[in-house]
Amino acid sequence: MSTFERVAAVTEIPPNGRKSIIVDDVPALLVRIGNDFFVVEDVCSHDGQPLTDGPVADGAITCPRHGARFDLKTGNALCMPATRAIPTFAVQVRDSDVFVGPVGAELPAAPVASAPTQVSPAGDIPVVSAASASGDQVPTPEPGTDDDLRLIEALKQVIDPELMVNIVDLGLVYSVNRDDRKIYVEMTLTSPACPAGPQIVQQSKMALERLRDVDEAEIKLVMSPPWTPDRMTDEAKDMLGIF
Numbered sequence: 378m379s380t381f382e383r384v385a386a387v388t389e390i391p392p393n394g395r396k397s398i399i400v401d402d403v404p405a406l407l408v409r410i411g412n413d414f415f416v417v418e419d420v421c422s423h424d425g426q427p428l429t430d431g432p433v434a435d436g437a438i439t440c441p442r443h444g445a446r447f448d449l450k451t452g453n454a455l456c457m458p459a460t461r462a463i464p465t466f467a468v469q470v471r472d473s474d475v476f477v478g479p480v481g482a483e484l485p486a487a488p489v490a491s492a493p494t495q496v497s498p499a500g501d502i503p504v505v506s507a508a509s510a511s512g513d514q515v516p517t518p519e520p521g522t523d524d525d526l527r528l529i530e531a532l533k534q535v536i537d538p539e540l541m542v543n544i545v546d547l548g549l550v551y552s553v554n555r556d557d558r559k560i561y562v563e564m565t566l567t568s569p570a571c572p573a574g575p576q577i578v579q580q581s582k583m584a585l586e587r588l589r590d591v592d593e594a595e596i597k598l599v600m601s602p603p604w605t606p607d608r609m610t611d612e613a614k615d616m617l618g619i620f
């Protein structure tokens with residue numbers, strides 16, 4: 378990240394409230410303590426679990442999984458089982474908006490245009506194996522080549538923690554495209570307010586970047602067209618008892 382991005386209106390976050398955001402394609406958590414705002418990467422350094430719902434006290438957030446605590450200002454791990462810090466971001470409030478940028482940077486004096494933290498459809502990214510996400514009907518990508526198959530299989534390792542079904546069979550993946558060693562994915566969530574969103578995005582990125590011939594995976598969340606249950610495969614419907 379090289380510049381500041383607007384991530385929320387101050388009024389969106391009540392004192393001691395929080396908001397899940399995406400910063401540089403990474404899930405992050407914006408936390409408000411009094412009138413101070415903090416942003417940390419929403420991934421525990423112990424075992425990669427989200428910190429999203431962890432309790433906040435004394436300027437630190439506790440991982441709900443195994444209890445590691447992290448200083449919200451520095452990201453430092455304060456207790457076992459975590460031993461590594463989590464990344465933090467600079468936060469500045471201007472007028473009634475909250476901006477997030479790289480640590481050590483200052484919000485430019487010039488007015489900064491508002492930008493959504495959740496990305497929009499890539500639009501001009503060539504679609505390898507699915508229709509554009511801008512259409513009314515977006516089929517789940519059908520693997521056309523061995524490479525497509527490997528990418529889809531990698532994404533099948535990502536399980537929606539609410540429904541316990543993989544994101545491909547749920548029909549959340551709209552398109553998968555490759556540009557040399559970089560993968561572009563457009564995907565959606567079962568609902569815009571899905572609390573598992575940051576976790577699903579992060580795990581999708583990690584699943585693809587584990588492949589030997591992939592350097593980077595860019596996951597874009599799109600909310601149009603919205604997900605509907607008829608996007609699920611028959612297997613997923615069977616698992617969920619939907620006939």
Ligand code: FES
Binds near residue numbers: 424425440444445458
């Ligand atoms: S995953 Fe956070 S403490 Fe283990």
